[in-house]
Amino acid sequence: MNKNIVLFTLILAGSSQAGPYSTIENLKCKPESDVCETRVKILKEGVEVVEISGLEGPIIHSSENSQVLSCESNAVFETKGIKVFGYDGKELFSYPHLGYQRECGVLAEGALYWFLYNIVENDKPQNSVVVLNSKGEVVFRSGITVLTDFGFSYNGVPLTLTVPAPDWPG
Numbered sequence: 001m002n003k004n005i006v007l008f009t010l011i012l013a014g015s016s017q018a019g020p021y022s023t024i025e026n027l028k029c030k031p032e033s034d035v036c037e038t039r040v041k042i043l044k045e046g047v048e049v050v051e052i053s054g055l056e057g058p059i060i061h062s063s064e065n066s067q068v069l070s071c072e073s074n075a076v077f078e079t080k081g082i083k084v085f086g087y088d089g090k091e092l093f094s095y096p097h098l099g100y101q102r103e104c105g106v107l108a109e110g111a112l113y114w115f116l117y118n119i120v121e122n123d124k125p126q127n128s129v130v131v132l133n134s135k136g137e138v139v140f141r142s143g144i145t146v147l148t149d150f151g152f153s154y155n156g157v158p159l160t161l162t163v164p165a166p167d168w169p170g
Helices: 003-012
Strands: 015-018 021-029 036-044 047-055 059-062 067-070 081-086 091-096 100-107 112-121 124-132 138-141 149-154 157-162
Touching: 021 059, 036 067, 047 067, 059 100, 081 112, 124 149, 138 149
Parallel strands: none
Antiparallel strands: 015 021, 021 036, 036 047, 059 067, 067 081, 081 091, 100 112, 112 124, 124 138, 149 157
């Protein structure tokens, strides 16, 4: 994932609100450097409950799951995996990266988290997708493929995830 796009997204999505809970993101970068840290404040009815620091982001607030997802982009600092936190700031689960994480998001109104990875196999870029539920359980995991449309079912509901064509990591 392009670091500039991530930074721009973080600036635009500086806060989000869902019911009595909301989040505020604060991005701190060392001057003239790509070294940045994201801090997320979780507020309940406008009062700070907790601050989570040391995140790479992008950050997604899932009100349906009452969770905060940090995709922990591994483009610059080679983070090891995604992290999901409860509204109390405690890490609920993590999931190891499958390769170079290109994109991440929320599917089905915030109930499922998805991650797109680019992997090079036989000197060609390939896609790999993983979808997790709010407990960190794998709902869907593709193989390594050139596909851009992934169909699967969750709780009896057919879902489709469309992602960009495979590209070179970086």
